[in-house]
Amino acid sequence: MYSKTQYSGLEDLYNRITGDEDARVCKDIPEAACNDQPRNFFTYLSANLLGKVADEIASARLVIPWMFGVLGVPAVFTGFLVPIREAGVLLPQLLVAAAVRHLPIRKGVWLLGATLSALSLFVMAIAASTLEGNAAGMVILVMLIIFSLARGLCSVSAKDVLGKTVSKSRRGTLMGWSAGLSGIAVLIIGLWMSTTDIAGSGINIFAGLLIAGGTEGGGNALQVAIRHLRLLHDDGQFRHYIIARTLLLSVALAPPFYVLVAQAQSTAGLLGLGALIIANGLATSIASPFWGYMGDISSRWVMVAAATGAGLLGIFTFIAVSAGWSWVTGEIGMAVIFLILNVMHGGVRLGRKVYLVDMATGDNRAAYVAVSNTVIGVLMLLGGLIGLLGDWLGATTLLLILGLGSLLAAIYINKLPQVSDGQR
DSSP, X not given: OOOHHHHHHHHHHXXXXXXXXXXXXXXXXXXXXXXXXXXHHXXXXXXXXXXHHHHHHTOTTXXXXXXXXXXXXXXXXXXXXXXXXXXXXXXXXXXXXXXXXXXXXXXXXXXXXXXXXXXXXXXXXXXXXXXXXXXXXXXXXXXXXXXXXXXXXXXXXXXXXXXHHSXXXXXXXXXXXXXXXXXXXXXXXXXXXXXXXXXXXXXXXXXXXXXXXXXXXXXXXXXXXXXXXXXXXXXXHHHHHHHHHHHTHHHHTSHHHHHHHHHHHOOSTHHHHHHHHHHHHHHHHHHXXXXXXXXXXXXXXXXXHHHHHHHHHHHHHHHHHHHTOHHHHSHHHHHHHHHHHXXXXXXXXXXXXXXXXXXXXTTTHHHHHHHXXXXXXXXXXXXTTHHHHHHHHOHHHHHHHHHHHHHHHHHHHTTSOOOSOSOO
């Protein structure tokens, strides 16, 4: 509970961030939650921030792909990192959401998720220190599954809580600040790693990094998804959103292969990884608040701009590596590329989340989220097979293919209807 003075301070800070001042915006949330928005805003912000920091420490887009390269793990394993990470978070939402939401106190579920997350990271650290090749890849993938399931338990009702407690036209701002602050924490980790390239201790540093690392409504989300699969046929707007989100998998699947390309070009060891982590932190901390504000104006525009940027970046990287442009393929050049990639990836993630929440209403939000997560979870796992192409064609060519897919996504999304208010 907050004291009267603390709550007044929260209100002042909330008004500064959102620009509400004397006019509290309360759209698409229960009237009872309106006056509690400052507290809800910062409580959600704090919880989401801590979760994002843990996600970055065990990043399937950066840290683990680089570690796989050091351990000699085949690219086919790398291809499944992002799909397992994303689909693993979705499964608890689909299977146990109803049970969790009916618990009056969810602290036990949160603690269970946190404990399983810590244990899985600990086993990953042991595997990284003692195994190599296929064995290391298999154990770490299994632990990543457990870690992702545990993170899913922690965030099982996040979208539903956001939709019920924070006003429409303020949700993008909240998610943007959460990602931005986590980016600062990641930046600090990257700065540390960029000065800690101790000979012969690289994999031990990886291991240490891993170790450090409303009750109303809602049925069982998997049952909800099955029951509402006809939405894909009957609801044209929702169907087009699902197609758009499917095309955006081209952006989601790309980061681990950028890491493999950067590692192949790097001679700096962990200094090179430190530079990528710094780029990741900078991109998140600087760009996320911007995407958040823009998402409240037009989440469609955010998705189009971010997908276009990601597509052009993939094509450019393919040309640069193929032509041997050293000014691009050096440590600094690849760090800049990774910074731009993470700016665009963050825009895609935020844009699609805000678009779904704003497109839905209180009556259909649970069905939209359940069906969307089910369909995309299955497609994401199938997308992991792209790692086979990585072993066959090489990571650089794969970036060209994914870049073209991202441009196709941007073209398609530009035809979606506007769902944001268009004003703040």
